[in-house]
Amino acid sequence: MISLHALSFSYPGHRPIFDGFDWSVSPGEAWAILGPSGCGKSTLLYLLACVLSPTAGEILIEGQPITRPRPRTGLILQDYGLLPWATCAQNVSLGLRIHGFYGPDGKHAPADAARGQPGAIAARTDHWLHRLGLTHVRGQYPSQLSGGQRQRAAIARTLVLEPDVLLMDEPFAALDALTREDLERLTLELHAETGTTLIFVTHNIEEAVLLGQKILVLGPPPHRRPCVIENALAGGPLDGGAPEFQAQCRGLREMLGRHA
Protein backbone atom coordinates (compact mmCIF):
# COMPACT_ATOMS: atom_id res chain seq x y z
CA MET A 1 0.00 0.00 0.00
CA ILE A 2 2.60 2.53 1.16
CA SER A 3 6.31 2.03 0.81
CA LEU A 4 9.19 4.36 1.45
CA HIS A 5 12.45 3.68 -0.37
CA ALA A 6 15.68 5.23 0.88
CA LEU A 7 13.76 8.30 1.91
CA SER A 8 15.79 11.30 3.02
CA PHE A 9 14.48 14.61 4.20
CA SER A 10 15.91 17.70 5.81
CA TYR A 11 14.57 21.20 6.25
CA PRO A 12 16.84 23.68 4.44
CA GLY A 13 19.86 24.47 6.58
CA HIS A 14 19.18 21.74 9.16
CA ARG A 15 20.49 18.26 9.88
CA PRO A 16 18.60 15.48 8.08
CA ILE A 17 15.54 14.08 9.85
CA PHE A 18 15.27 11.01 7.64
CA ASP A 19 18.36 9.52 6.06
CA GLY A 20 17.84 6.55 3.73
CA PHE A 21 14.69 5.49 5.60
CA ASP A 22 12.74 2.40 4.42
CA TRP A 23 9.28 1.58 5.71
CA SER A 24 6.18 -0.15 4.41
CA VAL A 25 2.53 -0.29 5.36
CA SER A 26 0.05 -2.93 4.18
CA PRO A 27 -3.50 -2.01 3.11
CA GLY A 28 -6.00 -1.63 5.92
CA GLU A 29 -3.45 -1.58 8.74
CA ALA A 30 -3.74 0.81 11.66
CA TRP A 31 -0.39 2.36 12.53
CA ALA A 32 0.57 4.67 15.32
CA ILE A 33 3.67 6.81 14.95
CA LEU A 34 4.96 7.54 18.42
CA GLY A 35 7.70 9.89 19.50
CA PRO A 36 8.52 13.03 21.44
CA SER A 37 8.13 16.55 20.06
CA GLY A 38 10.62 17.37 17.35
CA CYS A 39 11.32 13.73 16.41
CA GLY A 40 9.97 14.23 12.91
CA LYS A 41 6.71 12.28 13.23
CA SER A 42 4.59 15.09 11.81
CA THR A 43 7.20 15.61 9.11
CA LEU A 44 6.76 11.97 8.11
CA LEU A 45 3.00 12.45 7.90
CA TYR A 46 3.39 15.58 5.75
CA LEU A 47 5.75 13.67 3.47
CA LEU A 48 3.08 10.96 3.10
CA ALA A 49 0.49 13.68 2.40
CA CYS A 50 2.90 15.15 -0.17
CA VAL A 51 2.69 18.52 1.50
CA LEU A 52 6.47 18.22 1.88
CA SER A 53 8.73 16.61 -0.72
CA PRO A 54 11.61 14.26 0.14
CA THR A 55 15.14 15.49 -0.55
CA ALA A 56 16.00 12.00 -1.82
CA GLY A 57 14.33 8.62 -2.21
CA GLU A 58 10.68 8.07 -3.00
CA ILE A 59 7.28 7.29 -1.54
CA LEU A 60 5.03 4.82 -3.37
CA ILE A 61 1.33 4.57 -2.63
CA GLU A 62 -0.45 1.75 -4.45
CA GLY A 63 2.70 1.36 -6.51
CA GLN A 64 2.61 4.94 -7.75
CA PRO A 65 5.32 7.41 -6.76
CA ILE A 66 3.56 10.42 -5.25
CA THR A 67 4.50 13.80 -6.62
CA ARG A 68 1.42 15.78 -5.59
CA PRO A 69 -1.27 15.39 -2.90
CA ARG A 70 -3.37 12.31 -3.68
CA PRO A 71 -7.13 12.80 -3.79
CA ARG A 72 -7.68 9.53 -1.91
CA THR A 73 -5.41 10.45 1.01
CA GLY A 74 -7.27 12.10 3.89
CA LEU A 75 -5.48 14.38 6.35
CA ILE A 76 -6.77 15.36 9.79
CA LEU A 77 -4.86 17.84 11.94
CA GLN A 78 -5.05 18.89 15.57
CA ASP A 79 -6.19 22.28 14.35
CA TYR A 80 -9.54 21.27 12.89
CA GLY A 81 -9.13 23.46 9.82
CA LEU A 82 -12.85 24.10 9.50
CA LEU A 83 -14.02 27.13 7.54
CA PRO A 84 -15.39 29.58 10.13
CA TRP A 85 -17.93 31.03 7.69
CA ALA A 86 -19.44 27.67 6.75
CA THR A 87 -21.93 25.66 8.78
CA CYS A 88 -21.08 22.21 10.07
CA ALA A 89 -22.89 20.59 7.11
CA GLN A 90 -21.23 22.95 4.60
CA ASN A 91 -17.84 22.09 6.07
CA VAL A 92 -18.55 18.36 5.80
CA SER A 93 -19.59 18.70 2.15
CA LEU A 94 -16.61 20.95 1.28
CA GLY A 95 -14.46 18.19 -0.23
CA LEU A 96 -17.34 16.93 -2.35
CA ARG A 97 -17.97 20.44 -3.61
CA ILE A 98 -14.27 20.89 -4.40
CA HIS A 99 -14.34 17.60 -6.32
CA GLY A 100 -17.47 18.79 -8.14
CA PHE A 101 -15.67 22.03 -8.99
CA TYR A 102 -12.82 20.21 -10.74
CA GLY A 103 -14.68 17.14 -11.97
CA PRO A 104 -13.08 13.67 -11.87
CA ASP A 105 -9.71 14.78 -13.22
CA GLY A 106 -7.56 12.33 -11.24
CA LYS A 107 -5.49 15.23 -9.91
CA HIS A 108 -7.79 17.06 -7.50
CA ALA A 109 -10.54 14.46 -7.39
CA PRO A 110 -10.26 10.69 -7.97
CA ALA A 111 -10.66 9.84 -11.66
CA ASP A 112 -13.48 7.45 -10.79
CA ALA A 113 -15.32 9.92 -8.57
CA ALA A 114 -18.94 10.34 -9.56
CA ARG A 115 -19.79 13.79 -10.89
CA GLY A 116 -21.23 15.45 -7.82
CA GLN A 117 -24.95 15.84 -8.30
CA PRO A 118 -26.32 18.14 -5.60
CA GLY A 119 -28.61 15.34 -4.39
CA ALA A 120 -25.74 12.87 -4.08
CA ILE A 121 -23.60 15.39 -2.19
CA ALA A 122 -26.44 16.05 0.24
CA ALA A 123 -27.09 12.34 0.79
CA ARG A 124 -23.44 11.52 1.49
CA THR A 125 -23.08 14.56 3.73
CA ASP A 126 -26.19 13.56 5.69
CA HIS A 127 -24.91 10.00 6.07
CA TRP A 128 -21.61 11.09 7.63
CA LEU A 129 -23.18 13.81 9.75
CA HIS A 130 -25.44 11.11 11.14
CA ARG A 131 -22.62 8.59 11.61
CA LEU A 132 -20.58 11.09 13.62
CA GLY A 133 -23.55 12.28 15.66
CA LEU A 134 -23.58 15.79 14.20
CA THR A 135 -27.08 15.90 12.70
CA HIS A 136 -28.42 18.14 15.46
CA VAL A 137 -25.65 20.75 14.98
CA ARG A 138 -25.49 20.60 11.18
CA GLY A 139 -26.65 24.23 10.80
CA GLN A 140 -24.26 25.64 13.39
CA TYR A 141 -20.99 27.42 12.71
CA PRO A 142 -17.65 26.08 14.04
CA SER A 143 -17.52 28.84 16.68
CA GLN A 144 -20.71 27.36 18.14
CA LEU A 145 -19.39 23.78 18.30
CA SER A 146 -17.40 22.16 21.11
CA GLY A 147 -13.85 20.98 20.44
CA GLY A 148 -15.01 17.38 20.15
CA GLN A 149 -17.77 18.31 17.70
CA ARG A 150 -15.31 20.31 15.63
CA GLN A 151 -12.96 17.36 15.36
CA ARG A 152 -15.92 15.09 14.50
CA ALA A 153 -16.85 17.53 11.74
CA ALA A 154 -13.26 17.44 10.46
CA ILE A 155 -13.34 13.63 10.48
CA ALA A 156 -16.70 13.55 8.69
CA ARG A 157 -15.39 16.00 6.12
CA THR A 158 -12.49 13.66 5.35
CA LEU A 159 -14.41 10.34 5.45
CA VAL A 160 -17.14 11.63 3.14
CA LEU A 161 -14.47 11.49 0.41
CA GLU A 162 -13.92 7.75 1.08
CA PRO A 163 -10.15 7.92 1.53
CA ASP A 164 -8.08 4.72 1.30
CA VAL A 165 -5.33 6.29 3.43
CA LEU A 166 -6.21 8.33 6.48
CA LEU A 167 -3.43 10.43 8.06
CA MET A 168 -4.08 11.91 11.49
CA ASP A 169 -1.66 14.33 13.17
CA GLU A 170 -2.25 14.39 16.94
CA PRO A 171 -5.92 15.00 16.23
CA PHE A 172 -7.14 14.73 19.82
CA ALA A 173 -4.22 16.37 21.68
CA ALA A 174 -6.18 19.55 22.43
CA LEU A 175 -9.29 17.79 23.74
CA ASP A 176 -10.25 16.93 27.31
CA ALA A 177 -9.71 13.35 28.50
CA LEU A 178 -13.29 12.11 28.16
CA THR A 179 -13.82 13.56 24.68
CA ARG A 180 -10.47 12.19 23.71
CA GLU A 181 -11.29 8.61 24.79
CA ASP A 182 -14.62 8.92 23.06
CA LEU A 183 -13.00 9.92 19.78
CA GLU A 184 -10.27 7.27 20.10
CA ARG A 185 -13.00 4.59 20.31
CA LEU A 186 -14.76 6.22 17.37
CA THR A 187 -11.54 6.15 15.35
CA LEU A 188 -11.23 2.40 16.02
CA GLU A 189 -14.82 1.80 14.94
CA LEU A 190 -14.44 3.89 11.80
CA HIS A 191 -11.21 2.11 10.91
CA ALA A 192 -12.97 -1.24 11.24
CA GLU A 193 -15.99 -0.06 9.22
CA THR A 194 -14.17 1.61 6.35
CA GLY A 195 -11.11 -0.64 6.08
CA THR A 196 -9.01 2.43 5.31
CA THR A 197 -5.30 2.41 6.06
CA LEU A 198 -4.81 4.51 9.18
CA ILE A 199 -1.65 6.32 10.19
CA PHE A 200 -2.02 8.09 13.49
CA VAL A 201 0.69 10.40 14.84
CA THR A 202 0.79 10.90 18.60
CA HIS A 203 3.14 11.67 21.47
CA ASN A 204 0.79 9.87 23.87
CA ILE A 205 1.90 6.31 24.66
CA GLU A 206 -1.53 5.06 25.79
CA GLU A 207 -3.13 6.45 22.65
CA ALA A 208 -0.55 4.68 20.50
CA VAL A 209 -1.18 1.36 22.28
CA LEU A 210 -4.94 1.77 21.97
CA LEU A 211 -4.94 2.64 18.25
CA GLY A 212 -1.84 1.19 16.61
CA GLN A 213 -1.82 -2.47 15.51
CA LYS A 214 1.76 -1.58 14.70
CA ILE A 215 3.65 1.22 16.35
CA LEU A 216 6.50 3.03 14.63
CA VAL A 217 8.69 4.44 17.38
CA LEU A 218 10.75 7.47 16.44
CA GLY A 219 13.55 8.60 18.74
CA PRO A 220 15.80 11.56 18.05
CA PRO A 221 16.59 12.15 14.35
CA PRO A 222 18.13 11.27 12.00
CA HIS A 223 16.12 8.11 11.35
CA ARG A 224 17.76 5.41 9.27
CA ARG A 225 15.79 2.26 9.98
CA PRO A 226 12.28 1.95 11.39
CA CYS A 227 11.74 0.63 14.91
CA VAL A 228 8.41 -1.20 14.74
CA ILE A 229 6.50 -2.73 17.67
CA GLU A 230 3.76 -5.27 16.97
CA ASN A 231 0.87 -4.42 19.25
CA ALA A 232 -1.86 -7.03 19.66
CA LEU A 233 -3.65 -4.90 22.23
CA ALA A 234 -4.83 -2.27 19.73
CA GLY A 235 -8.58 -1.87 19.53
CA GLY A 236 -8.98 -4.64 22.11
CA PRO A 237 -11.42 -4.72 24.96
CA LEU A 238 -8.75 -3.84 27.52
CA ASP A 239 -8.94 -0.47 29.16
CA GLY A 240 -5.93 1.56 30.23
CA GLY A 241 -5.90 -0.07 33.69
CA ALA A 242 -5.30 -3.67 32.48
CA PRO A 243 -1.86 -5.10 33.42
CA GLU A 244 -0.98 -6.16 29.84
CA PHE A 245 -1.84 -2.69 28.60
CA GLN A 246 0.27 -1.05 31.27
CA ALA A 247 3.16 -3.42 30.59
CA GLN A 248 3.08 -2.52 26.89
CA CYS A 249 3.06 1.18 27.75
CA ARG A 250 5.93 0.73 30.19
CA GLY A 251 7.94 -1.05 27.50
CA LEU A 252 7.41 1.78 25.08
CA ARG A 253 8.21 4.38 27.70
CA GLU A 254 11.54 2.67 28.47
CA MET A 255 12.30 2.46 24.79
CA LEU A 256 11.66 6.18 24.31
CA GLY A 257 13.63 6.91 27.47
CA ARG A 258 16.65 5.02 26.13
CA HIS A 259 16.69 7.24 23.08
CA ALA A 260 16.45 10.43 25.08
Added chain:
Amino acid sequence: MRKRDVLLAAGALLAAWEIAALLLRREILPPPTEVLAALGTELPRGLARHFAVSAWRVVASIGLAVALATPAGLVLGQSARADRLFSPAIYLLYPIPKIVFLPIVLLFLGIGDTSKVFIIFLILFFQVLVVVRDEASALRPELLLSVTSLGAGRRALFLFVYFPATIPAVLTAVRLSIGTAIAVLFFTESFATTAGLGYYVIVDTFSRLAYPEMYAGVLAMSLLGLGLYFIVDALERALCPYLFVR
Protein backbone atom coordinates in the same frame (compact mmCIF):
# COMPACT_ATOMS: atom_id res chain seq x y z
CA MET B 1 -27.38 47.95 18.37
CA ARG B 2 -31.13 48.01 18.42
CA LYS B 3 -33.24 50.04 16.01
CA ARG B 4 -35.12 51.64 18.87
CA ASP B 5 -31.92 52.96 20.45
CA VAL B 6 -30.74 54.40 17.15
CA LEU B 7 -34.07 56.19 16.65
CA LEU B 8 -33.93 57.53 20.20
CA ALA B 9 -30.42 58.88 19.62
CA ALA B 10 -31.58 60.57 16.40
CA GLY B 11 -34.47 62.16 18.30
CA ALA B 12 -32.14 63.38 21.04
CA LEU B 13 -29.76 64.97 18.51
CA LEU B 14 -32.64 66.75 16.75
CA ALA B 15 -33.93 67.99 20.11
CA ALA B 16 -30.48 69.34 21.05
CA TRP B 17 -30.30 71.11 17.70
CA GLU B 18 -33.79 72.61 18.19
CA ILE B 19 -32.84 73.89 21.65
CA ALA B 20 -29.55 75.36 20.40
CA ALA B 21 -31.43 77.17 17.58
CA LEU B 22 -33.97 78.54 20.07
CA LEU B 23 -31.23 79.81 22.39
CA LEU B 24 -29.06 81.30 19.68
CA ARG B 25 -31.91 82.91 17.70
CA ARG B 26 -29.78 83.63 14.67
CA GLU B 27 -30.50 83.23 10.98
CA ILE B 28 -27.36 81.12 10.46
CA LEU B 29 -28.72 78.33 12.68
CA PRO B 30 -32.26 77.53 11.60
CA PRO B 31 -34.11 74.98 13.77
CA PRO B 32 -34.52 71.41 12.45
CA THR B 33 -38.26 71.90 11.91
CA GLU B 34 -37.55 74.67 9.43
CA VAL B 35 -34.75 72.68 7.78
CA LEU B 36 -36.95 69.60 7.39
CA ALA B 37 -39.63 71.77 5.82
CA ALA B 38 -37.03 73.19 3.43
CA LEU B 39 -35.89 69.65 2.66
CA GLY B 40 -39.49 68.77 1.74
CA THR B 41 -39.91 71.68 -0.64
CA GLU B 42 -36.37 71.52 -2.10
CA LEU B 43 -36.30 67.80 -2.87
CA PRO B 44 -38.64 67.98 -5.88
CA ARG B 45 -37.07 71.29 -6.96
CA GLY B 46 -33.64 69.85 -7.76
CA LEU B 47 -32.23 68.62 -4.44
CA ALA B 48 -33.33 65.04 -5.23
CA ARG B 49 -31.43 65.21 -8.51
CA HIS B 50 -28.30 66.52 -6.77
CA PHE B 51 -28.66 63.72 -4.23
CA ALA B 52 -28.95 61.11 -6.99
CA VAL B 53 -25.89 62.51 -8.82
CA SER B 54 -23.78 62.44 -5.63
CA ALA B 55 -25.02 58.99 -4.64
CA TRP B 56 -24.17 57.63 -8.08
CA ARG B 57 -20.66 59.10 -7.96
CA VAL B 58 -19.82 57.70 -4.55
CA VAL B 59 -21.41 54.27 -5.16
CA ALA B 60 -19.65 53.95 -8.52
CA SER B 61 -16.29 54.80 -6.91
CA ILE B 62 -16.78 52.33 -4.07
CA GLY B 63 -17.97 49.61 -6.47
CA LEU B 64 -15.03 50.15 -8.78
CA ALA B 65 -12.53 50.19 -5.90
CA VAL B 66 -13.90 46.96 -4.39
CA ALA B 67 -14.14 45.23 -7.78
CA LEU B 68 -10.49 45.97 -8.62
CA ALA B 69 -8.80 46.03 -5.22
CA THR B 70 -10.25 42.76 -3.92
CA PRO B 71 -8.76 40.48 -6.60
CA ALA B 72 -5.48 42.42 -6.51
CA GLY B 73 -5.32 42.11 -2.72
CA LEU B 74 -6.09 38.39 -2.93
CA VAL B 75 -3.27 37.82 -5.39
CA LEU B 76 -0.78 39.75 -3.24
CA GLY B 77 -2.02 38.06 -0.07
CA GLN B 78 -1.60 34.51 -1.27
CA SER B 79 1.62 34.91 -3.23
CA ALA B 80 4.63 36.00 -1.23
CA ARG B 81 6.50 36.60 -4.49
CA ALA B 82 3.87 38.97 -5.91
CA ASP B 83 3.73 40.76 -2.59
CA ARG B 84 7.51 41.23 -2.50
CA LEU B 85 7.36 42.65 -6.02
CA PHE B 86 4.60 45.17 -5.38
CA SER B 87 4.81 46.00 -1.70
CA PRO B 88 7.51 48.73 -2.03
CA ALA B 89 5.30 50.62 -4.50
CA ILE B 90 2.24 50.19 -2.29
CA TYR B 91 4.29 51.25 0.73
CA LEU B 92 5.14 54.50 -1.05
CA LEU B 93 1.69 55.17 -2.51
CA TYR B 94 -0.52 54.17 0.42
CA PRO B 95 0.23 57.09 2.79
CA ILE B 96 0.13 59.80 0.10
CA PRO B 97 -3.06 61.85 0.51
CA LYS B 98 -4.53 61.08 -2.90
CA ILE B 99 -6.64 64.22 -2.84
CA VAL B 100 -3.56 66.27 -3.76
CA PHE B 101 -3.63 64.58 -7.16
CA LEU B 102 -6.97 66.26 -7.83
CA PRO B 103 -5.63 69.04 -10.08
CA ILE B 104 -3.73 66.45 -12.14
CA VAL B 105 -6.79 64.20 -12.36
CA LEU B 106 -8.85 67.21 -13.45
CA LEU B 107 -6.32 68.03 -16.16
CA PHE B 108 -6.40 64.48 -17.51
CA LEU B 109 -10.05 63.52 -17.01
CA GLY B 110 -11.85 66.89 -17.16
CA ILE B 111 -14.39 68.20 -14.71
CA GLY B 112 -17.18 65.67 -15.30
CA ASP B 113 -18.19 62.57 -13.36
CA THR B 114 -15.09 60.63 -14.42
CA SER B 115 -12.58 62.75 -12.51
CA LYS B 116 -14.73 62.72 -9.33
CA VAL B 117 -15.24 58.97 -9.47
CA PHE B 118 -11.58 58.42 -10.23
CA ILE B 119 -10.18 60.45 -7.32
CA ILE B 120 -12.46 58.68 -4.81
CA PHE B 121 -11.64 55.35 -6.41
CA LEU B 122 -7.95 56.12 -6.00
CA ILE B 123 -8.35 56.74 -2.27
CA LEU B 124 -10.51 53.66 -1.64
CA PHE B 125 -8.51 51.34 -3.86
CA PHE B 126 -5.46 51.40 -1.58
CA GLN B 127 -7.54 51.10 1.60
CA VAL B 128 -9.30 47.98 0.32
CA LEU B 129 -6.18 46.55 -1.29
CA VAL B 130 -4.12 46.69 1.89
CA VAL B 131 -6.90 45.26 4.07
CA VAL B 132 -7.63 42.37 1.71
CA ARG B 133 -3.94 41.59 1.25
CA ASP B 134 -3.31 41.49 4.98
CA GLU B 135 -6.40 39.39 5.61
CA ALA B 136 -5.49 36.87 2.91
CA SER B 137 -1.90 36.54 4.07
CA ALA B 138 -3.01 36.09 7.68
CA LEU B 139 -5.04 32.95 6.92
CA ARG B 140 -3.81 30.14 9.13
CA PRO B 141 -1.58 27.66 7.27
CA GLU B 142 -3.43 24.76 8.97
CA LEU B 143 -6.69 25.91 7.39
CA LEU B 144 -5.12 26.10 3.93
CA LEU B 145 -3.36 22.78 4.45
CA SER B 146 -6.51 20.93 5.44
CA VAL B 147 -8.51 22.36 2.54
CA THR B 148 -5.65 21.49 0.19
CA SER B 149 -5.81 17.94 1.54
CA LEU B 150 -9.43 17.76 0.39
CA GLY B 151 -8.20 18.23 -3.15
CA ALA B 152 -8.23 22.01 -3.53
CA GLY B 153 -5.75 23.55 -5.95
CA ARG B 154 -5.15 27.24 -6.34
CA ARG B 155 -8.48 28.00 -8.04
CA ALA B 156 -10.56 26.13 -5.46
CA LEU B 157 -8.62 27.79 -2.63
CA PHE B 158 -9.54 31.18 -4.08
CA LEU B 159 -13.17 30.24 -4.44
CA PHE B 160 -13.72 28.31 -1.21
CA VAL B 161 -11.23 29.95 1.18
CA TYR B 162 -9.56 33.22 0.21
CA PHE B 163 -12.62 34.92 -1.22
CA PRO B 164 -15.11 34.18 1.61
CA ALA B 165 -12.39 34.81 4.20
CA THR B 166 -11.88 38.39 3.04
CA ILE B 167 -15.53 39.50 2.69
CA PRO B 168 -15.76 40.89 6.26
CA ALA B 169 -12.49 42.78 5.79
CA VAL B 170 -13.71 44.30 2.52
CA LEU B 171 -16.92 45.44 4.18
CA THR B 172 -14.97 46.93 7.09
CA ALA B 173 -12.68 48.75 4.68
CA VAL B 174 -15.70 50.13 2.80
CA ARG B 175 -17.40 51.16 6.03
CA LEU B 176 -14.28 53.03 7.18
CA SER B 177 -13.93 54.65 3.76
CA ILE B 178 -17.47 55.96 3.37
CA GLY B 179 -16.71 59.06 5.44
CA THR B 180 -13.58 59.85 3.44
CA ALA B 181 -15.33 59.14 0.16
CA ILE B 182 -18.16 61.56 0.88
CA ALA B 183 -15.80 64.23 2.22
CA VAL B 184 -13.76 64.04 -0.97
CA LEU B 185 -16.91 64.04 -3.05
CA PHE B 186 -18.13 67.16 -1.25
CA PHE B 187 -14.85 68.88 -1.99
CA THR B 188 -14.73 67.94 -5.67
CA GLU B 189 -18.36 68.99 -6.16
CA SER B 190 -17.85 72.41 -4.64
CA PHE B 191 -16.28 73.92 -7.75
CA ALA B 192 -16.46 73.71 -11.53
CA THR B 193 -19.60 71.63 -11.64
CA THR B 194 -23.36 72.10 -11.88
CA ALA B 195 -24.70 69.03 -10.10
CA GLY B 196 -24.22 67.13 -6.84
CA LEU B 197 -24.80 67.92 -3.19
CA GLY B 198 -21.46 69.73 -2.86
CA TYR B 199 -22.55 72.05 -5.65
CA TYR B 200 -25.97 72.51 -4.05
CA VAL B 201 -24.55 73.40 -0.62
CA ILE B 202 -21.51 75.50 -1.51
CA VAL B 203 -22.10 76.96 -4.96
CA ASP B 204 -25.87 77.34 -4.86
CA THR B 205 -27.41 77.85 -1.40
CA PHE B 206 -24.38 79.10 0.55
CA SER B 207 -23.66 81.86 -1.96
CA ARG B 208 -27.33 82.94 -2.01
CA LEU B 209 -27.40 82.91 1.83
CA ALA B 210 -30.42 80.57 1.70
CA TYR B 211 -29.71 79.04 5.12
CA PRO B 212 -32.58 76.58 5.61
CA GLU B 213 -31.95 75.23 2.08
CA MET B 214 -28.20 75.02 2.74
CA TYR B 215 -28.89 73.08 5.92
CA ALA B 216 -31.23 70.83 3.95
CA GLY B 217 -28.31 70.10 1.62
CA VAL B 218 -26.01 69.35 4.56
CA LEU B 219 -28.67 67.06 5.96
CA ALA B 220 -29.04 65.28 2.62
CA MET B 221 -25.29 64.71 2.49
CA SER B 222 -25.35 63.31 6.03
CA LEU B 223 -28.23 61.03 5.09
CA LEU B 224 -26.27 59.82 2.07
CA GLY B 225 -23.41 58.75 4.36
CA LEU B 226 -25.75 57.20 6.87
CA GLY B 227 -27.68 55.33 4.17
CA LEU B 228 -24.48 53.85 2.75
CA TYR B 229 -23.43 52.82 6.24
CA PHE B 230 -26.75 51.02 6.73
CA ILE B 231 -26.37 49.27 3.37
CA VAL B 232 -22.93 47.97 4.37
CA ASP B 233 -24.37 46.73 7.68
CA ALA B 234 -27.19 44.94 5.86
CA LEU B 235 -24.71 43.38 3.41
CA GLU B 236 -22.61 42.13 6.29
CA ARG B 237 -25.63 40.49 7.90
CA ALA B 238 -26.62 38.87 4.62
CA LEU B 239 -23.13 37.73 3.54
CA CYS B 240 -21.52 36.89 6.88
CA PRO B 241 -24.20 35.42 9.15
CA TYR B 242 -21.47 33.53 11.06
CA LEU B 243 -20.24 36.80 12.58
CA PHE B 244 -23.55 37.30 14.33
CA VAL B 245 -24.04 33.96 16.07
CA ARG B 246 -23.51 33.68 19.76
